[in-house]
Amino acid sequence: MSGLTSHWAKRIADSPKPAYLTIPDLIEEALADGRLQARDRLPGLRDLAEALALNYTTVARAYGEARKRGLIDAKAGSGTYVRGRAPAVPLRAGTSAEMTMNMPPEPPALATRLRESSAALLAGTEPYTLLRYQDFGGTPADRAAVTGWLRRLVPAAASETLLICPGIHSALVALLSQLARGGQTLCVEPLAYPGIKAIAAQLGVQLQALPADEDGMIGSAFENFCKAHKPAALYCNPTIQNPSTRTMPQSRREILADIALRYNVPIIEDDAYGMLPRRTPDTFAALAPELTYYMTGLSKCFGAGLRTAFVHAPSARQSQRLAGTLRATTVMASPFTNLLATAWIQDGTADEMLAAVRQENAARQAIATRVLAGRPYAADPEGFHLWLHLGAGNAWRPSELALHLRSRGIGAVSSAAFSTDGNPPDAIRLCLGGPGDRDEIEESLQIVADTLDDPHHLHSAML
Template sequence: MTRDLPITGWLGRIEPRGGLPIYLALVQALETAIRGGELQPGDQLPPQRAVAAQLGIDFTTVTRAYGAARAKGLVEGAVGRGTFVRRRVGDDDAGVVDLSMNLPPPPTGLSLAALLKETTAAILDRTDFATLMAYHAGPGTPGQRAAGAAWLAPVMGEIALDRIMVCPGAQAALTALLLTIAGRGQSLVVEPLTYPGLLALAETLDLRLLACSVDDQGFVPEALDRLCGEQRPAAIYVVPTTQNPVATTMGLARRREVAAIASAHRVWLIEDDPYSRLFDAPLPALTTLAPDLAFHVATLSKTLSPGLRTAFVVAPSSGMAERITSRLRATALMGSPLTTAVAVRWIRDGAAERVLSAVRLEARARRALAGEILPTARGAAESIHVWLDLPPGWHAGRVHAQGAAQSLSLVAAEAFATTPDHANGLRISLGGPAKQSVLREALSHVAALLARGPGQRLVV
């Protein structure tokens, strides 16, 4: 769907500099408007003659600019209708290749767009429209909670439905959860490098972060036991499977040790688990080893699609689920009824497992590609991100600058740091580029960048 009238405000910001031809300045202004969100996919551009008249330039100059924008993949034409912003403007066609945002890769051999169209059509055909457009505050309907239980069964086993909540994404779930179990000034035990969303949330809620020593299995048990005994934290926060960002996975023996420490000190345990379902044979959830103290948060954003904005939370008891639901109502109110309905339908009719299987297949291929080009990168065969230790002398500012010069968006350890004493490296996300060929080229640029060394001048 397009807007009723073309958007023209971006035309007023054309600024030719240093002898830049006016047609290229026009393309730059158009690209800036698209990247900044002023122009959305499907928006219609003004007719070329109208642009020429508004800017006081030749019609042929505008034609040349529109042609260059089409060649860059910014716009597309429809005969007899005009020129429109492309439905997908991605790094495969123009601009920066994003290796910083952790997304599931496009599912192999399956069209999410076609599946979404089919599912939404069926939902709209069989569901009362007024119900979809109404408020739905609460932990979710019995059917939605049952879908959550089915999705979590491979890692959680059987779960009582009154312990499950349906939330609009993991961040909303973590917000409601921390508001329930941690007061201002209290502390959380975390890993030295952890999820940036948790860092932002801790700052907002005025929570102190206690960094616990880790090894290649996660928390060092002796260090965790000492912190819990000396500091009496409100909770332990952990991503035990494909840890974000260092991509380690906690083995079963270590999970038992961590659960035993939490139980011994009566400390709440928050298991953030976006990635377990990517594994063909996932380990049992840490939550199952300390069920009376642990919360399990499982978003669909890393396994199916972030656009679904759906996460399932398992609380230790129905009473605790009710308390968290109350906090959720006060902060996020509810998830989108339509996207929740899509997620639930996919789980119930088997489409979610088909998408997951196709995502796993592509994730394995991309991880193998990363291993080929960056052999020292760490991460399981199913991981959608890898961790790459940086050589001595590298720091975040240099990484970002060197990456930008190669049209790469990279994220270094500082974005995840809870303490100055942390590992130095890059988290490289593998799912963003739409094509493996683009990912291969981007990873090759990373390899060349690091081989060049931090002190050498980059020639572009």
């Protein structure tokens, strides 16, 4: 716990919220990113007070708040333990609605196509070639196929600057360990992908949350920080941002790219959702190709299990350097998934799947528009998650609402998991994708709406 408490001490010092409210947020955040697990023992009140340089009463009040939110349990004589997620109660016919993990929907119309093409590929391939070590970063044929597919978003895409990797998350680990040494700073928005928070904490990289508005990170804030400090890089998720669903407009991208160019700050463009919209503004890789590491993949188009990501580096030399770091951390991408990805890009299955996912996303977002009418939430019509604001005067706190929904078989993620500035808004993220059908999505959203309208369960016992 020593590493975690030192991280908490800094976050508490930087947070505008009282420490007794910040500590429960940090416990929830650590649960979300895996640094705490259910049944982990927490420090005693006096030990934590000493580690965080707080008084005993403040920590006692914080633990009391965490208990109210259902995050921890205290057992007389044995200490305080992380409670973790409540077990899900079946919602319908023995199933529950997993709206926690951001997964694309699974269009049933393409299931047969995927099954048949997978079988044909494996039948026509010498099996032992798939069980051997492969060329790192993809074979020349793999890279050529992906390069052509990427040029719609990265005009300068070239095989010599492209790497095929086992997922965006592992590529981010390698890239951040290369660009930012321990103690250096990564500029991010106040809300960001929880994975980047976990990676930065693991590597000892400091996250600097810069102010943002409805268009994204504010240019003047980024420039002022560049003048006063030398950030290791700028990290952004500009298209259908996770969790806010916002797509950064062209004008804001141009401003941030210009500042990065003037101060020579590398850009990490996490474009996991970039292929979903039919039209998007120019990527940072198009606006500042000499500085941008562009990342996208297939897990948000096909499914999370297809851990195939594509990283386009600013130059062949930088691609080779990143390849060395990736080789040390991941060895290689799976030959099976590379085979599928390349074939599906070449035979048009990837584009058909994208079109089907977009169509299903639009249908599910239309359901959300109807069920959540009048409630403040943000969504992209071609995306598969939404960002639900609880609204002024709502009795629920995000963590309490998320925990209560889990007890009813509905997964949701509270804003604390995404907050990088210690001041999360009153909001939760709900995923509309995954294996459920439209009826399940509608029923689940109706339960969410009814819960917001009737918070009588707020202080009832959680399962």
